Structures are given as C-alpha cells and as structure tokens.
Amino acid sequence: MKWMSKKTVLISFFIVSMLVSSFGSAYAAANLEPIKAFFNRSVSFVLNGERWEPKDTKGKPLSPIYYNGTNYLPVRALAEALKVPIDLDASGQIIYIGGKPGEKTPIFAVPMEIDNIYAVSTKDPAETLVKDTQFKQILKIDQYGDIVFKIDRKYKRLVLNAAVISPGEHEVEFTLYNAGEAAGNAAETALEMHKVSPDDPVTQMVFNVEGLEKVKIHVQSHLLNPYIYARIVDTSYFDNGDSSSKNP
Template sequence: MKTNRKKNKTVAIASLVVAFLATSFGSAYAAAQLEPINAFFNRGVSFVLNGERWQPQNEEGRPLAAIYYDGNNYLPVRALAEALNIPIDFDPATQHIYIGAKRAVKTPMFAVPMEIDHIYAVLTRDPKETNVHDRQFGEVLKIDQYGDVILTLDRKFKRLVLDAAVVSPGEHEAEISLYNAGDKAGNTASTVLEMHKVAPDEGIKTLVFDVEGLDKVKLHVQSHQLNPYIYARILDTSFLDNGDAAEKDGSKATGSK
C-alpha cells in the first residue's frame, strides 16, 4: 500500500463505534448525535500489556490498529477492557457503555448460565418442594445429600447473595463452599475461597459471597460429615449484584416468615 494512501485513510466516527463496540444506531439517532471527523489508522504503534506484546483484536479475531486523532491515539474500548479483565457491556436502549461493574442492578441467580450436578441437586418448581419454612417460592435448587453448581459470571458481579435453608427432615448443618471454576483457575480450583453454613434451626439464611473478578464459580453443598442427607434448599430470591463486597457483614439469618 502506498504511503500517501495510508496517511490519507479516514474513518467516520460511526464506523468506529460499529467496529469497536459492535453496536448499531438508527439513522435518526445518528443524524442527531454523531459528528463526522477525520482520523487515521496508526499502524506504526505497537502495544505492551503487563510487560508482554499485545495485539488488540475485534470480535472476529482480526487485528485492530489504534486511531490517531487530534494528537492522541485511541484504542478500541472493548478489546482493551477485555484484555484488562474488566467487564464491558452496551445497552442499546439507553446508549450507555458500561465499563466495569453495573451498580444497583440485581440479577437473579437462576437467570445466569448454570451447570448442576443432577444426581443429588436439581431445580424444581414442585409446590411441595418450593414451600420452605412456610414460605412459598416459585423455584428452588434442592440438594438432598450433596451437589455442585457452576455459575458463569463473566466478571460482571461482585457479590453472590444466597438465600438458603435446611428443611425437614434434615438434621445436619449444610456447608456451602465457593471455588474458582474459571478456565485459568489452575491449581487454585481446589481451594475454598469462602464457606458459609446454614443449620436446620436457622430458618432461611442469607449468605453473601465475594465473587469479584471471577469468570466462573462452583458452589459445593454438603454436610461436614460428608454423607448424611441434609435437605438443603437454595431459593429463587438469591441474586448477584455489584454491591460493595467490602461492606458485607457475612451471613445473616432472616428466619421463617
């Protein structure tokens, strides 16, 4: 490619938004909000991320170059956020780009991608199973002996807030342990990051786990005595959010209502 052709290549800001954020705009919105500029692909710069060479890529895996405009080099926000392990999301309804955690948003636990050990742990909407300490719920995860639940979080949340209980005829305390189940967990996958307990006489108890920065987590539910039937229940009022994990006060019992 000739040098003068390379220097004169311009890009409209609308094209940048499509390439970098994979979003789309209606013509009416574009006419009101988008302002054309002259910019250049700066293929002369290279990137070093945490001491190693790094090449930003789009969602199809094609290399991306920095954009040079008004004396500054601009990088694609999605590629950079993902490289820095920071969650990023775009809301087309509000035209908001979220970099990092979304505050004040609660996501039901049962709404995120979930893998369940179906031998002793199952989701159920059976009214007989979803009546927990005289409260009727729409859906519960029942673990009668032990079970593993893997949740895909994609680093979008700081807290996992579980409402849990042990129901009749359960006589043993249930331990709920949190593990890092991400692809890069390595040897740490077998390390308990956090563990909370709920006893039969505690009614419905709220357990708060710190999940900040984790792609996937595993919840392992069992009795400390390993084998007895515990009849544990995780309720559909459990959720994930971005409340300040540092302010959590641990588990608290809400009691039967």
C-alpha cells in the same frame, strides 16, 4: 426563483437523515466536538500473552484511532476482550463499565452446571415450598452437591439465599471455590464458607466473586455423609454491589 432538481432534494434529504440519526438531538450535536484523527493500522495487540485483534459486533476488524499522540480503542471491544460487562444508557449518555450498580442477575439466568443427581433444579410446587414461602424454582441438595456458575468476571458478588428444611438435622456448609481453568491447584482452596442451620429461616449469604471466571458452590455437612435437605432459592442473584458487604 430556482428549483432544486429531484436528485439534489434526495441528496439533501439523505444528508439531513444521516445527521438526525447520528446526533439524535440538538443536545447531542452541541456536545460533539470535531477532531482531526487517523486510523492507526500499524498497531498490533497482545492480550494476556496471545495475539488479539479488536473487532466490532459484526466481527469486522477495528483499528485504533490515533489522536494527539495517543491510540484509542472502542470501549466495547476492549471491555469484551477483558471480560468486563459494558452497558450504555443512551438517554442519559452514560457508559457503564463493570456492570450497572444495583442491577441483579438471578442465578437461574446465569450459565450453570449441576449433576442432576446430588444437585437438582426443580419447579415442582411441592418441592419449591421452603420455610412456608412458595418459590418458583429451587436447587435442592439432599446429601451433598456442587453448583458451578460461569460468570466471566462480570460480577462482584454472589448473594445466595438458602435454607435447610425438615427433616434436615445437620448444619450445612456452603463453600465457594474458584472453578476457572486457570485456577490450577488453587481450585482446591476454599475461598469463603458460610453455614446454615435447620433452625434458621431462609438465610442470605454474600460471597465475593470479583475477578473470577467460574465459581463453584459446594454444599455439604461437615459430617460429610448425612442427608441435609438444603435448598437454594430463586431469589439468589449475582450483582456488582460492594464486595466488602457483610452478611445481614
């Protein structure tokens, strides 16, 4: 009986470890099919009129794989370049491109710009009690104000929950604008507008934000100057639900 050398054992163990870490399970191995392909290092890319080089998560340049007459790029590099969200469900072997259906991102988890004068964020319990419901955080707009969200085309909808509290006396308009740098003159065009009355409970408004990089919500009474006491509450969120949904 021949004994394997220590070096052989170590090499064998390394190969087994690599196989286990690569395939994870017998199921994964059974569903991976070997192919003969090549890295195509002669291809260059132009994205939206500018030269673009795909890179991995560590910033290392990537070359497309050429197989059977077609060039293939890693889906993550391409999705990030196109500013499309991408997620992997490793257990179910599902790659979500464009966001997971039903997943909600609270508005306070999204990059936001406010002036802290006309639009103010607060966690003060005395301020976050809205229509007899205690929230953890709100945006309060007592006269008029703008809230700008940087969403990088990641979402289809903004679901905004808001109310007008006492002593508000006027109906309040919540208007959506395209605040992206490429919007140009179109940034002055209202894309969508909903109204909330002081008599209404906390009201849910659904805005279509699909394909937009930055959006602005302008809050104001149609009478322009009076105090309105509008409150946007922390149950508001962005998601990738059906952008054609109507307000409840």
